[in-house]
Amino acid sequence: MKTSLYFFSGTGNSLIVAKKLSEKLRGELIPIAKLWQKDNITSQAENVGIVFPLYFWGLPALVYDFLEMIDLSSASYIFAMIVSGHGRTGAALSQLNQLLLKKSKRLDAGFPIEMPSNYIVMHDLPPKDVEIEALRNSDERVAIIAKKILNRKRRKLKKETLAFIGNLGNKMFRERVNFTDKNFYADDNCDSCAICEKVCPVNNIKIIDGKPRWHHQCQQCLACLHFCPQQAIQYGKDTLGRRRYHHPEISWKSMINQKEALK
Ligand SMILES: Cc1cc2nc3c(=O)[nH]c(=O)nc-3n(C[C@H](O)[C@H](O)[C@H](O)COP(=O)(O)O)c2cc1C
Ligand code: SF4
Ligand code: SF4
Known part of the structure; x- marks a missing residue:
């Protein structure tokens, strides 16, 4: 069964997660940045994963546009890894699910993963010891998640508190x-x-x-x-x-x- 992992990354956190996950899943690693302005994007894989950083409680604009565009007809299991500064998903899971429902698909599993926050536009980086701890824990978390994905575990999507507000904030961010x-x-x-x-x-x-x-x-x-x-x-x-x-x-x-x- 073919596995494709689509990813986007700004400072490498999502890239390392996607790389380590693809090794464990023996999946193909595909950068969204190479595809997002193409007119026709079709996945051939049965297992499709999307790995990206959380931006303003939701999807990066480029990931959102890419998901609107891609043909996922071949996919029978779709999962996502949301890489954020606090290990939360904001409104990302519900956004993903909404995008997939338009293609008569759904998000089968969504996994948050905590990594150092890079958003120094709004706040300092976390202290060095917090950064080191987050990096250390992430390898173990990727290993646990990989096992679940290999078993094609389906997870009932957790209700995201304040998803409505998160979605609105993220929409404003993407537009600007x-x-x-x-x-x-x-x-x-x-x-x-x-x-x-x-x-x-x-x-x-x-x-x-x-x-x-x-x-x-x-x-x-x-x-x-x-x-x-x-x-x-x-x-x-x-x-x-x-x-x-x-x-x-x-x-x-x-x-x-x-x-x-x-x-
Ligand atoms: C524009 C922007 C918005 C962000 N918004 C959030 C957020 O809403 N919640 C959060 O926990 N982290 C937020 N972050 C932090 C990133 O999600 C986090 O650092 C992530 O690990 C970065 O992944 P990358 O290294 O693959 O780019 C934001 C970062 C950027 C650049
Ligand atoms: S912040 Fe903007 S200009 Fe800078 S690397 Fe990212 S997309 Fe490019
Ligand atoms: S801004 Fe920094 S990365 Fe860009 S050209 Fe100058 S020194 Fe190099």
Whole structure:
């Protein structure tokens, strides 16, 4: 039985989860960033998984658009891993289920997984010991979830408290997200290395006159900001002086594979 795992990631948490899960499931790993603007996307797999970070209580805009587009006729078991800063799902499970119902499918199982929160636009990173603990626990959690998926366990979707409000907040976020990049700038520490341009999953950055310029297709994944080796990228004043983060096993080169070919 063929298993395909579609994933999206900004700072590597969802990428490492998807990688480790695909090894255990012997599944094919497919980056959503490579597919989302294609007109016809058809999955050939019976088991289909979707792995992504929680953004404002719900789906990243790109994941939402991708799920509206993909033909999942072949799928008989659909599961999701929601990678978030607090191990909650917000309104993501009900959003996924709604999208799948439109295709006469449903979400058979949805698993939250806690990873360090990267959203330094609103708050500092968690303390280092909390970060290390979350990373340590995640491997075990992936192993437990993989066993459930291999047994094609179906889980009654838990009612998400305040899903209605979460859904509304997430919808507002998705509608505005492309233009939020007007808050990004590179400060004087920028040395024109162009890693931000390369790492952006949606090619939203071009280096012009030695500095990054953002072109209003942003997903707010924060890859550019967190992977900049000089910590030169800021989001307004909110990120000044805040520690940066990316998953310790994921380099900017691994992130590039998300939009090129995965190694
Ligand atoms: C735009 C944005 C919104 C986020 N919203 C939430 C949220 O609502 N709840 C939460 O727990 N974490 C939130 N986070 C944190 C991420 O879900 C979390 O750090 C995740 O592990 C990042 O995965 P990645 O490394 O694959 O990008 C948000 C992060 C970003 C960039
Ligand atoms: S990654 Fe940082 S240092 Fe490199 S070009 Fe972009 S902003 Fe400048
Ligand atoms: S510009 Fe930065 S935050 Fe926006 S999608 Fe690209 S890497 Fe992510």
